[in-house]
Amino acid sequence: EAHYNTDNRKVQFQNNVVLTKNADAQRPAGILKTNSLTIDTQTETAETQDAVEYQYGDSHGTANGLVYDHKKGFLNLPSRVKAIIYDPKNL
Template structure:
């Protein structure tokens, strides 16, 4: 007799448990967080171990982003990253590599600020040798495809090396402008 009641009550108990769980999940997922006051000086989100990839219309890799940590403050368009590494591709071929200790990316302006021990490399191709810029900070406008810094930079282009204070680089034109105090050792590349 006892087993009959257990057999009849179990499905009813299971239905009530599922109903309660569904009700609770619905309440949690529809909470209005707009009235909650978050501390604007503490991150709203922190993510450890980030690896994000973006692909172009043909499905080829366009951007590869890795960071040990990212975070964002409440009501802010800026996302911060620790130890960011960004690889930029064209037609699936790696063109640029950027590394810094920290970065700040504005989701509205699409501008990324790299800070502390920043290295930007342009990969060698059939027509050009590898180029590298090392500086303490730089700004990259992902929409305009420009990079700039007002700080001291050390650079290399193939076997040529030098330094300057400040630079501007436009990817569309391929033009690098060294702003001031330029010192360079230019080595003529061998004939191919």
């Protein structure tokens, strides 16, 4: 489900939110799953307080909440992070 608020230009996704990113020449495929996600189209940020599961190439993990800033390319997993991270250069 998705709801767009025209006043604040935010999109609220709810109930089984799944984001996917296809692999390209420089980066592996990625997938993120959570129960809700708010995207601010003006600031190009996304956030949730719910549990998240993610996979990025061979790396994967879980966390409680996330904040992503697209302009800065910065992902913050603020609490209870559990991750297995693989460097593709060392595989």
